[in-house]
Amino acid sequence: MLGKTLKELSEALNKKEFSSAELTQFYLDRIRKYDDDICAFNYINENVINQAKAVDEKRAKGDTLPVYAGIPMALKDLIIQKDMPATCSSKILEGFVPPFQGTAAQLLEDAGFLCLGKLSMDEFAMGSSNETAYRKKTRNPWDTSRVPGGSSGGSAASVAAGLTTFALGSDTGGSIRQPASLCGITGLKPTYGRVSRFGLIAFASSLDQIGPMTSNISDNAAILSVIGKYDKKDSTSLNVAQEDYTKYLTGDVKGMKIGVPKEYFAEGIASDVRECVNNAIKAYEGMGCEIVEISMPHTEYAVATYYIIATAEASSNLGRYDGIRFGFRAEADNLKEMFYESRSQGFGDEVKRRIMLGTYVLSAGYYDAYYIKAQKVRTLIKQDFVNAFEKVDAIICPTSPTTAFKAGEKMSDPLQMYLSDINTISLNLYGGCGLSMPCGFGADGMPVGVQLLGKYFDEGRLYNLAYAFEQQAKLPVMPEKLK
Amino acid sequence: MSYEPVIGLEVHVQMSTDSKIFCTCSNKFGSEPNTNVCPVCLGMPGVLPVLNEKVVEYTVKAGLALNCQIRKKSVFARKNYFYPDLPKAYQISQYELPICEHGYIDIELEDGTQKRIGITRIHIEEDAGKLNHEAGCSLVDLNRTGTPLMEIVSEPDLRSAEEAKAYLMKLKTILEYIEVSDCNMEEGSMRCDANVSIRPDSNAPFGTRAEIKNVNSFRNVERAIKYEQKRQEKVLNEGGKIVQETRLFNADTGITASMRGKEDAHDYRYFPDPDLVPIVLEDKFIDDLKEWMPELPDAKRARFMSEYGLSGMDADFLVSAKAYGQYFEQAVKAHNNPKAVCNWIMGELMRRLNDKQCTIFEAGISPENLAEIVKLIDEGKISGNIAKQVFDETAETGKNPSEIVAEKGLVQNSNEDELEAIVKQVLDANPAETERFKGGEVKLQGFFMGQIMKASKGKANPAVVAPLLKKLTS
Numbered sequence: 001m002l003g004k005t006l007k008e009l010s011e012a013l014n015k016k017e018f019s020s021a022e023l024t025q026f027y028l029d030r031i032r033k034y035d036d037d038i039c040a041f042n043y044i045n046e047n048v049i050n051q052a053k054a055v056d057e058k059r060a061k062g063d064t065l066p067v068y069a070g071i072p073m074a075l076k077d078l079i080i081q082k083d084m085p086a087t088c089s090s091k092i093l094e095g096f097v098p099p100f101q102g103t104a105a106q107l108l109e110d111a112g113f114l115c116l117g118k119l120s121m122d123e124f125a126m127g128s129s130n131e132t133a134y135r136k137k138t139r140n141p142w143d144t145s146r147v148p149g150g151s152s153g154g155s156a157a158s159v160a161a162g163l164t165t166f167a168l169g170s171d172t173g174g175s176i177r178q179p180a181s182l183c184g185i186t187g188l189k190p191t192y193g194r195v196s197r198f199g200l201i202a203f204a205s206s207l208d209q210i211g212p213m214t215s216n217i218s219d220n221a222a223i224l225s226v227i228g229k230y231d232k233k234d235s236t237s238l239n240v241a242q243e244d245y246t247k248y249l250t251g252d253v254k255g256m257k258i259g260v261p262k263e264y265f266a267e268g269i270a271s272d273v274r275e276c277v278n279n280a281i282k283a284y285e286g287m288g289c290e291i292v293e294i295s296m297p298h299t300e301y302a303v304a305t306y307y308i309i310a311t312a313e314a315s316s317n318l319g320r321y322d323g324i325r326f327g328f329r330a331e332a333d334n335l336k337e338m339f340y341e342s343r344s345q346g347f348g349d350e351v352k353r354r355i356m357l358g359t360y361v362l363s364a365g366y367y368d369a370y371y372i373k374a375q376k377v378r379t380l381i382k383q384d385f386v387n388a389f390e391k392v393d394a395i396i397c398p399t400s401p402t403t404a405f406k407a408g409e410k411m412s413d414p415l416q417m418y419l420s421d422i423n424t425i426s427l428n429l430y431g432g433c434g435l436s437m438p439c440g441f442g443a444d445g446m447p448v449g450v451q452l453l454g455k456y457f458d459e460g461r462l463y464n465l466a467y468a469f470e471q472q473a474k475l476p477v478m479p480e481k482l483k
Numbered sequence: 484m485s486y487e488p489v490i491g492l493e494v495h496v497q498m499s500t501d502s503k504i505f506c507t508c509s510n511k512f513g514s515e516p517n518t519n520v521c522p523v524c525l526g527m528p529g530v531l532p533v534l535n536e537k538v539v540e541y542t543v544k545a546g547l548a549l550n551c552q553i554r555k556k557s558v559f560a561r562k563n564y565f566y567p568d569l570p571k572a573y574q575i576s577q578y579e580l581p582i583c584e585h586g587y588i589d590i591e592l593e594d595g596t597q598k599r600i601g602i603t604r605i606h607i608e609e610d611a612g613k614l615n616h617e618a619g620c621s622l623v624d625l626n627r628t629g630t631p632l633m634e635i636v637s638e639p640d641l642r643s644a645e646e647a648k649a650y651l652m653k654l655k656t657i658l659e660y661i662e663v664s665d666c667n668m669e670e671g672s673m674r675c676d677a678n679v680s681i682r683p684d685s686n687a688p689f690g691t692r693a694e695i696k697n698v699n700s701f702r703n704v705e706r707a708i709k710y711e712q713k714r715q716e717k718v719l720n721e722g723g724k725i726v727q728e729t730r731l732f733n734a735d736t737g738i739t740a741s742m743r744g745k746e747d748a749h750d751y752r753y754f755p756d757p758d759l760v761p762i763v764l765e766d767k768f769i770d771d772l773k774e775w776m777p778e779l780p781d782a783k784r785a786r787f788m789s790e791y792g793l794s795g796m797d798a799d800f801l802v803s804a805k806a807y808g809q810y811f812e813q814a815v816k817a818h819n820n821p822k823a824v825c826n827w828i829m830g831e832l833m834r835r836l837n838d839k840q841c842t843i844f845e846a847g848i849s850p851e852n853l854a855e856i857v858k859l860i861d862e863g864k865i866s867g868n869i870a871k872q873v874f875d876e877t878a879e880t881g882k883n884p885s886e887i888v889a890e891k892g893l894v895q896n897s898n899e900d901e902l903e904a905i906v907k908q909v910l911d912a913n914p915a916e917t918e919r920f921k922g923g924e925v926k927l928q929g930f931f932m933g934q935i936m937k938a939s940k941g942k943a944n945p946a947v948v949a950p951l952l953k954k955l956t957s
Contacts, residue, residue, distance in 0.1 A: 080529040093528065100522040102529055201528040206757035234531050235759050313757055316561050319572025320526045324623070339565055362563075362752035371754060 001026050002162050006219045009071050020070025024052035027072050027116055031163050037144050039136040040158040042077045043085050043118040051114050069112030074164040076155045077118040078125060079210060080199035081105040088201050089133035090123045092346030093327045102199015103231045104168060104210050111226045116164055119154030123348045125175055125203040127151050128420040131411055132350040140183060142446055142479045146404040149179030155213045156183035161482050166214040166223060170200055172207045173306050174424025177436035180213055181399035181449025184438045184477060186220050187213040191456045192431035193238035196231030202317040204310035207428040215477045217467040221245035224459060240457055248460035249467040254288035259392035263299035264423050270402045276440035276448040277398045280469060287468055292392050296384040301377050302426040303418055308361050308374035315358025378429045385430040394465055395453040397423055399436040403446035433459045437466050438475045484720060486681035488712045489689050490641035494654060496633050496664045497672040498541045503629035504609045505532030512670055516624035524629035526570030531758050538631040539762055541663040542607050543772050545633055546583030548661050548779055549602050555764050557582040559756040564749050567623050568612035576608035578753040590649040600650050601638030608632050644708035648701055656780050660805045668700050675704055679711045691725040695739055697732050707732040711739050783808055791821035800829055806843045810850050817854035820861055827853055831874050847878035855884045868941050869893050897944040906951050909934045921956050
């Protein structure tokens with residue numbers, strides 16, 4: 001069952017090669033076997049096996065079933081799945097069970113998928129190593145002394161370890177692509193507005209986007225085809241037609257122009273990462289693509305800009321965790337103390353750091369110097385992309401400056417940690433789509449990811465480019481020991 | 484030393500839309516606590532606001548009615564603060580780019596002149612929930628969370644508590660005309676904060692202002708401002724300084740007390756709400772609403788005076804509520820005696836409204852009924868006194884006035900022979916008074932008319948009786 005694409009699984013289920021219950025049990029068994037080491041799951045849905053049996057019964061009766069009926073998957077723990085805990089890996093949300101359904105989860109359910117459970121992440125998606133999680137600090141399946149990246153670290157690790165068929169993650173500044181890169185899987189951040197944010201617990205509303213994390217390109221395209229749908233419940237969702245992205249996967253990329261921005265190959269990029277990515281570029285050249293050197297001059301301001309805009313929005317988005325209506329509440333003598341204590345005890349250090357930063361940049365007297373200035377720079381960074389896409393069809397660069405680092409290595413130095421996202425952050429400020437896929441292994445034997453960046457709603461082209469490389473490179477997608 | 488007050492009002496008006504501003508919950512007042520709520524207005528993690536288009540429509544209607552410029556592109560902003568009745572810890576409001584700006588309304592002053600009061604802006608925002616303080620605890624009711632509000636901010640153009648009240652009443656009337664709010668101050672659907680400062684004379688620069696919160700009736704607006712004005716005068720006369728602060732009006736004691744000073748003012752950290760896109764209005768949307776706009780009180784007042792020959796006072800009364808004018812015109816259409824119809828509305832009908840605490844169309848007297856009563860008087864069929872009796876009967880039974888008149892034999896008696904007999908009978912029964920009346924005691928006219936009315940069971944036509952009385956006593 002392992003290593004099959006979603007399409008193959010769907011066909012196998014229809015041909016009754018195995019049942020949904022068997023497939024689901026297979027994954028539950030793997031979770032039991034490996035998750036003590038990997039720590040990807042915040043919550044396991046014990047009821048999923050009954051749901052699988054119910055699908056099998058319907059299938060046996062000959063009922064018409066949705067295409068992915070009975071295939072289990074898992075969700076990052078900030079994506080709302082009705083009646084399952086949603087903690088954002090934070091103490092402050094412990095015990096919160098949303099009484100409503102999120103749009104992405106609903107669309108997956110409509111397509112027949114079953115939810116195995118909720119996956120660990122950096123607390124409120126703030127972090128790049130999954131180490132800010134309150135309970136489950138997920139480890140990298142390729143080497144459990146190393147981090148899986150973040151914030152969708154649980155999603156990336158669970159896919160890489162074969163604990164689920166695929167997972168959904170979310171990406172605010174690289175939180176899908178960076179962990180995908182570090183765990184050797186494929187992750188796509190869709191265009192802002194492509195996937196509904198209704199049911200996505202907000203970190204930074206103008207940057208957040210849900211996306212698929214998969215072990216191959218075709219699965220990724222298949223999942224985006226399911227969840228990439230206009231939703232009236234999200235005012236920032238764009239009313240563009242739903243697409244079948246698998247139709248783009250021809251492998252023919254001849255004549256496509258791929259831009260190589262020199263700013264994304266700066267000093268901090270490790271030499272082994274650089275080499276792997278250069279090999280990928282050569283491969284594209286070999287496939288008939290035109291490689292164009294480009295410049296995106298405002299890239300150096302991206303991290304600073306991001307950490308003003310994202311924290312400003314977060315400081316407001318996280319105000320609702322006050323201990324009154326849901327989640328953790330600290331005991332206190334009066335209301336004000338209860339607010340203070342619930343938030344002081346409920347949030348971790350990184351979240352507090354960002355709330356304080358965001359509160360500061362929005363404060364009277366600082367607003368213009370920070371928030372407004374950052375918005376202006378954001379416009380310049382967007383313009384870099386617009387200019388680039390006048391010359392090229394897509395941009396190629398390393399996803400992460402390094403392979404997966406050791407747990408604990410960067411926790412004491414937030415700035416070092418923030419630089420893990422130096423190549424992914426600009427795209428969120430622009431709002432376009434971006435994909436990370438494996439392109440080789442570093443000197444330490446850990447996976448290296450290459451990133452393809454595209455213009456608004458150009459996911460189809462990115463998928464085809466990625467597919468062409470995947471077909472040629474044929475890299476292993478899972479550590480041998482977990483097979 | 485005397486001072487001139489300078490007053491500006493911030494009025495919050497709850498819009499009477501069916502659903503809330505950012506979710507589909509009912510916008511009904513008075514439901515059981517925490518029943519009109521959903522994950523969106525409860526501010527649960529993972530939810531998003533979606534703007535109710537009616538809210539934009541209602542606010543633009545208000546903007547047009549208040550002579551505002553309508554902004555083609557306006558933006559929602561978050562106002563951040565912690566309070567138990569604010570689930571998201573921010574209120575979605577408008578800050579830098581409000582939907583309506585630069586308007587005005589004209590108010591009538593005591594001396595009959597008009598004064599123009601500027602409106603700085605109208606912006607859209609969501610209401611917060613409500614805390615119900617009980618012994619030992621405070622309970623949170625979030626039914627009101629997400630009720631659409633428009634905040635109407637006036638220029639500091641008001642110069643007395645009376646002007647402030649007149650402004651507020653005019654505002655209420657206009658908003659009722661365009662049916663965007665029921666403007667019920669008691670139920671809190673119209674709430675008012677007053678910015679009050681004083682200065683030595685009308686050429687002096689504005690003084691330091693205090694913001695008075697929690698003013699919840701027209702009477703209290705007047706009381707609160709008058710109190711605050713006196714308080715500030717006393718401070719200055721005693722050589723003190725006014726401090727910029729927020730004060731709370733207490734309706735029971737009639738005084739204002741400091742709530743928080745300038746140094747404790749919140750830093751709301753406004754910024755554009757990234758969950759909502761800007762409101763972009765097309766010309767057609769605005770033009771259609773202009774087209775829709777009903778006749779507003781000022782225009783109606785002028786028309787009532789020219790078309791029906793009513794006095795300014797009568798017209799003021801009839802336009803003070805949209806329904807009064809509607810009722811009036813419907814009645815006049817059935818019987819063209821505007822002045823008499825107006826008098827009946829202002830007199831008997833209002834008395835009944837007060838007694839029954841009902842609206843004009845619920846009083847049991849349709850405009851057609853009222854027209855018929857006036858018509859019966861005008862045709863000499865019933866007297867004014869009988870008419871009041873008919874009015875009450877109609878209201879209680881729902882029967883037509885003429886039906887009642889016929890059934891009860893209330894038709895006015897104009898028959899000279901019959902009336903002469905009654906007059907004679909009355910004169911005979913009161914010989915002493917008759918002698919005095921004949922002797923020139925004119926004031927007994929009223930006594931005799933009363934006796935004659937009584938003897939005729941109120942049906943005698945006074946116009947016929949008067950000459951008869953004169954003839955028989957001369």
